[in-house]
Amino acid sequence: MDKKRIVILGGGYAGVHAAKKMHKAFKKMKDRVEIVLIDRHNSHILMTELHEVAGNRVDEDSVKISFDRIFAGKMVTVIRDEIKTIDFKKQLLIGVAGSYSYDQLLIATGAEATDFNIPGVKEHSFYLWSIADALNIKRHLKDIVMKASYEKDEELRKEMLTFVVAGGGFTGVEMVGELMEWLPILCREHGVDYEEVQLINVEALGSILNMLGDKPRNKAIAYMEKHGVRVMTNSLIVNVDANSLTIRDGTVIKTQTLIWTCGIRGTSFAHALELTDGKVQRK
Template sequence: MNILILGAGYAGLRAALDLDSMLRERNGSAPPASITLLDQNPYHQLVQELHLTATAAIHTREAIIEFERILRRRSLVLLRQGRASRIEPLQRQVLLDDGTALAYDWLIIALGAQTSYGNVPGAREHSFALRTFDEAIRLRDHIRNCFAEAAKTSDETEKRRFVTVAIVGGGYTGCQFAGEMAAWAPQLSEEFGLARNEARIALLDRSPVLLKQFGQWATAEAERVLDRRGVSVYLNTAVERVEPGALYVSEGRVLRAKTIVWAGGIRGPALLAEAGLPTDQFGRVLVDRYLRVQNQARVFAAGDCAAIPDQGNGTVPATASYAMRQGSHMAETIVAELEGRAPAVYEPLKLGELVSLGPNDGVGDPLGFRVYGPPALLMKKGIEAWYRSTLE
């Protein structure tokens, strides 16, 4: 039996590691199975730390771990580096960019999401995304160059544009990046001989709240902290078009910034719909309560690329913590089916979420308790450290 896993992010890697442990534990009592883990990179990205990479708050390679290191004691997992370009469910195979076909008996789709630009003209072309390690490095280097250029010009208007960073989207990515950027900007200014308060950071969201998933109290806290750090928050502000160095927003207003970061939403990878799999309006593949792709007996999907029903209440949030638990669930389901047992229904475990708002602040609702400030940040760092430890 070949189990093929597409994507080794939070969901796919967890599924591979759990399958490896469960199948080795059974030591031959389960039918023999091979696990192929496909990823386009040779490393696992700690996506929930990428805003730190993008603002030089951590060392360059701290937010990635080489798969070789993670998998050295995982004898059943075969790592395959390559880019999936086409899924062919009828032929039970996946085609890679280089033309190779990978056959499967069981398929796990865990390809994550892509940045969604919501049909805003110019957004894709003239902004920076922050979803991958490469994007984080590109953004970091661009910002540093902008501050260097600002130091060289005597034109005050031009200087201001170089040191202005506009962030579109007040969710996890936008808020966390804004908090770190607010801490990095004075350091950069000092490094390049600019006034410490010269930089401008603007965070825009079309909705009336930041961090929608937490509710009004977290919005208020995030706004308060970001405001204190010098971030200008513009709510109810829709971006209508983007041009090089300029954001055109509601009521004909223009915000000029050499750095525009697009954190305005996500959508599933195009290859899901192209494969004829059922998808929602955001291009995420539709799965049932077992995380099984609708009408596909042996195809599962989870994480950001899947639309997973949340007990009659929309879909499960796209976060790393849910993705990981879904990865474990898919592994359990496949082992149950290999052994001829009935699989369990996936119940989203609501343990709460935490976000950082700069190097000393955070906000969150772990186990339903509201936490703020340094304790929230400490808890988040603790969870990230625990996650790393599960990969060693």
């Protein structure tokens, strides 16, 4: 009898969880069912810990878990490939290294950061949605504090030592937390007076951490403010350039570091597929 092939595209939290569940459900039917997981990486990435890489708390290797380890002894075959498109009629995934047929397909390709079409965000801010993004932020932070230590022009040094995280959700606040801890260390290492550093969390809504109840939210805000973080709410960013950002009320913040954690959407890959949109016009 031909085996039915279930393909899971994407080895993030959703794909790995699904593959483990399927292993459990079908392990007694190995002769009839085959489970294949395809991802462009050979490791599962702990996305929820990327801020720790960006903030130099942990090494990049500590947020990678190899698929071999995750699926050791399980009926899940992992293929490393980047899928470019899917031919739904032929039930075929077309990748860079090969093509893969399926009987059942689960698409779990995740999301990507979005700039909401705000001018300058894409060009001049740092996203935090991949290991490469996290390493980019880490490199930049080291670099800018080092440069500031040589800068004699007070205005320019102030701009270099102003760090803005846009977005007051978990990702943004976690990133602020990393900066609260790492920036004093970086400043000490480069002989920069930490008193000159400004750390700002900018949020478009009336409060940060809106998913929390009043008590934990207020506690978090009080903690951030006690440690010198300026929390700016009702502050929609409307424009960004290489050394400043502008808030809707006209306030301009001079900075060379804007970390953007304001929102995500389905991947461009999923968007390009011949699928109907979901509830909020997203795939």
